[in-house]
Amino acid sequence: MTANGYNKEALSQVISDFQARPEMLVQILQALTKRIGWISESAVRQLADELNLSRADVHGVVSFYHDFRTTPAGKHVVRICQAEACQAMGSRELTVHAEKVLGVTMHGTNDDVSLEPTYCLGNCACSPAVMIDEKTYGRVSTQRFDQLVDTLREGG
Numbered sequence: 001m002t003a004n005g006y007n008k009e010a011l012s013q014v015i016s017d018f019q020a021r022p023e024m025l026v027q028i029l030q031a032l033t034k035r036i037g038w039i040s041e042s043a044v045r046q047l048a049d050e051l052n053l054s055r056a057d058v059h060g061v062v063s064f065y066h067d068f069r070t071t072p073a074g075k076h077v078v079r080i081c082q083a084e085a086c087q088a089m090g091s092r093e094l095t096v097h098a099e100k101v102l103g104v105t106m107h108g109t110n111d112d113v114s115l116e117p118t119y120c121l122g123n124c125a126c127s128p129a130v131m132i133d134e135k136t137y138g139r140v141s142t143q144r145f146d147q148l149v150d151t152l153r154e155g156g
């Protein structure tokens, strides 16, 4: 594994797990994201070469899906639901608050954290919903958000 997480052999293995089928690009990107966490420019080049696609094709798919990162994530990933039910319960205001508290704008990353939108966490009855790393929280007020961030910071 290199410093940026890219590993040519590991990516070749993922590609061959999907029989190097270009129509499996989304699944290959998902597998790569699970393994490495983000899609580097080197990975895009290799995917294009090995799947016989143009780089523009690969970039198009990477940028279409919110779940594919093109930069490494922060230590923690905070996702705030921006879908309708959560918006009706204040997720936009919560996002403004989160940006201030975390010192990062939506889609941004600093050393500690990446702040990302998400579109329905299946927790609409408990809007607004937030996911921190892999855990979902419901009815997150600004006060509750601050508590969650304090816990994160205490945990490192």
Ligand code: FES
Pocket (backbone or CB within 6 Å): 081, 082, 083, 084, 085, 086, 087, 119, 120, 121, 122, 123, 124, 127, 128, 129
């Ligand atoms: S709309 Fe936010 S969890 Fe469903």
